[in-house]
Amino acid sequence: MSQKFQLVGSLLRPTNLLNYKRQIEHNDTITYPFYNDLEGYENCEVEATKDIIRKQLEHGIDIISDGEFSKSIWHLDFVWGFKGVGRKIAKQGYFFRDKNETTKYDYETRKDIALVFTEKFGGKDHHFIKIFKRILSFADGVQTKLCIPSPSHMFGEFSWSKNIQGKDEVYSSSDDMKSALLKAYKDFTQEYADAGGKILQLDDCLWQIFADDNPNSPFTGQNVDMGAVNALADEFVELNNSLIDFGHNLGLKMWTHNCRGNYESRHMGGGTYSKISDLFLKQQKYDRFFLEWDDERAGGLDALEAFKDKPEAEVVLGLMSSKTNTLDDEDRIVKLLNEASKIIDKNRLFLSHQCGFASCDGGNELTEEEQWAKIKQGQKIALQYWGI
Numbered sequence: 035m036s037q038k039f040q041l042v043g044s045l046l047r048p049t050n051l052l053n054y055k056r057q058i059e060h061n062d063t064i065t066y067p068f069y070n071d072l073e074g075y076e077n078c079e080v081e082a083t084k085d086i087i088r089k090q091l092e093h094g095i096d097i098i099s100d101g102e103f104s105k106s107i108w109h110l111d112f113v114w115g116f117k118g119v120g121r122k123i124a125k126q127g128y129f130f131r132d133k134n135e136t137t138k139y140d141y142e143t144r145k146d147i148a149l150v151f152t153e154k155f156g157g158k159d160h161h162f163i164k165i166f167k168r169i170l171s172f173a174d175g176v177q178t179k180l181c182i183p184s185p186s187h188m189f190g191e192f193s194w195s196k197n198i199q200g201k202d203e204v205y206s207s208s209d210d211m212k213s214a215l216l217k218a219y220k221d222f223t224q225e226y227a228d229a230g231g232k233i234l235q236l237d238d239c240l241w242q243i244f245a246d247d248n249p250n251s252p253f254t255g256q257n258v259d260m261g262a263v264n265a266l267a268d269e270f271v272e273l274n275n276s277l278i279d280f281g282h283n284l285g286l287k288m289w290t291h292n293c294r295g296n297y298e299s300r301h302m303g304g305g306t307y308s309k310i311s312d313l314f315l316k317q318q319k320y321d322r323f324f325l326e327w328d329d330e331r332a333g334g335l336d337a338l339e340a341f342k343d344k345p346e347a348e349v350v351l352g353l354m355s356s357k358t359n360t361l362d363d364e365d366r367i368v369k370l371l372n373e374a375s376k377i378i379d380k381n382r383l384f385l386s387h388q389c390g391f392a393s394c395d396g397g398n399e400l401t402e403e404e405q406w407a408k409i410k411q412g413q414k415i416a417l418q419y420w421g422i
Contacts, residue, residue, distance in 0.1 A: 035094025036416035044390025045101035066114035109183035117156025124148035130300040148197035157218030179233035186270035227284040245305025291324035296389040306333025315340035326352035326388030352388035359400035
């Protein structure tokens with residue numbers, strides 16, 4: 035199988051695991067990781083993880099994750115694992131664009147997205163370390179990775195969300211909160227490296243709010259203080275780079291995945307990469323960037339020019355779609371691969387779907403059989419294109 039095809043991370047969960055996830059979604063009186071509250075849940079999660087890792091190995095996947103089977107929501111489970119954070123059911127979920135809808139954001143997600151802050155963040159003894167050790171035990175010596183939300187993404191949500199309780203009581207200022215968050219991330223990253231971690235992938239959905247061609251960004255339109263917006267963008271980059279530098283000093287490879295929203299085959303954000311490339315592509319120190327070009331929202335591949343002076347950076351082109359249940363247009367993919375190879379060295383490029391197949395546990399609208407068929411197609415295209 036081709037080493038040039040990559041999985042972003044998440045895969046469709048089996049029904050028995052989803053039965054437990056539905057109970058979690060509608061109950062905020064239970065405590066993460068929920069094993070003591072739901073009889074049989076831990077064993078179900080362990081067995082499902084073992085099975086999905088086996089399937090990845092059978093399909094020739096060369097960098098193994100747990101398919102994010104341990105998560106309910108792509109980013110919040112990691113936060114639930116911090117000391118000083120509790121979870122609540124909010125009045126409303128996040129809002130996505132429904133399928134075939136071009137203007138309205140009226141497709142509501144699950145609602146267990148509210149957080150309660152009770153003390154300063156703590157990243158030590160995090161449950162994700164147990165999850166990672168589980169992945170290692172099942173991976174049969176094959177390389178592994180762990181996916182967590184980036185610190186800048188969480189800092190953004192914590193700063194703006196109306197679903198945060200106790201923030202003003204725990205943190206004296208935004209800088210105070212940011213400092214505590216970075217420390218918690220560094221404590222976690224240290225324990226991850228100590229546990230044998232080699233690759234840490236920081237996922238992020240907020241870059242596009244800084245693109246001035248994103249009509250749905252809170253930072254576009256009239257009466258916007260662009261000086262403050264640009265300063266915030268710099269703050270995001272600096273926060274991520276602080277953790278990246280820390281990880282590099284521990285010997286870790288630090289990767290990122292940027293997404294425009296992926297919930298039950300719906301999407302959220304707009305804005306092209308070209309508008310943010312000087313910041314988020316050129317200035318961030320990640321070793322590998324998973325980017326998405328599955329449709330026109332991301333703009334052209336000219337944004338890859340940002341990597342020309344970064345010979346150490348690798349780029350995974352998300353030219354395929356994890357949202358559809360049909361195979362992708364192979365001629366389009368090869369055309370875009372050729373176009374990208376004219377900008378940066380072909381050997382620095384990889385191919386993937388634009389996102390995982392189940393960023394939240396409900397998953398996109400396709401079957402497991404269709405998921406693996408799409409993965410096999412990606413492997414085939416990559417093998418034909420790169421020869422490895």
